[in-house]
Amino acid sequence: MLFKKSLLALGLTFAAVGAFAQTTGNINVSATVQAACTIATNNLAFGNYNPLGSALQVDTTMNVTCSVGSVPTVSLGAGSNVLGNQRRMANGLERLNYSLNQPSANTPGAACAYTTSWGDGTVAGSALALTAATSLAARTYNVCGEIPAGQSAATGNYTDVVVATVSF
Numbered sequence: 001m002l003f004k005k006s007l008l009a010l011g012l013t014f015a016a017v018g019a020f021a022q023t024t025g026n027i028n029v030s031a032t033v034q035a036a037c038t039i040a041t042n043n044l045a046f047g048n049y050n051p052l053g054s055a056l057q058v059d060t061t062m063n064v065t066c067s068v069g070s071v072p073t074v075s076l077g078a079g080s081n082v083l084g085n086q087r088r089m090a091n092g093l094e095r096l097n098y099s100l101n102q103p104s105a106n107t108p109g110a111a112c113a114y115t116t117s118w119g120d121g122t123v124a125g126s127a128l129a130l131t132a133a134t135s136l137a138a139r140t141y142n143v144c145g146e147i148p149a150g151q152s153a154a155t156g157n158y159t160d161v162v163v164a165t166v167s168f
Contacts, residue, residue, distance in 0.1 A: 037066040039166040056147040066133035075120035075127035077163035089158035096158040101144040112144035
């Protein structure tokens with residue numbers, strides 16, 4: 001009799017184990033990668049300008065880093081001393097005209113051509129539309145500066161501040 005009760009208890013235990021049910025559910029996972037860019041600029045130092053000599057051309061670089069697929073545009077402000085579309089450096093009340101030009105192409109490392117003014121689309125030239133970023137690596141672009149020859153400017157140190165903006 002004890003043996004029968006033990007078998008019955010054992011059978012109920014196995015029956016109870018088989019009685020558990022399962023169900024599943026899905027966890028939907030998502031994220032949105034946003035367009036993002038940063039810009040790092042370098043100073044443009046013309047050095048010594050001889051008004052009796054030829055035009056002075058100097059370039060510098062800027063680095064643009066964007067999330068993959070971002071298609072940025074880089075604009076350069078008119079500067080603090082602009083008159084119409086002419087950028088000017090200042091030394092007190094004295095002014096020295098200069099221009100900032102886009103590189104020969106919108107690809108990283110393209111050489112200076114000194115033909116297309118680089119501005120913000122409304123003042124001092126057009127913005128530069130870059131190609132879509134293919135990686136998170138910084139891309140380097142030339143900024144091409146020129147002081148025209150023959151300017152009647154007093155001796156001294158001239159400066160200006162131009163704001164570079166990356167839009168994406």
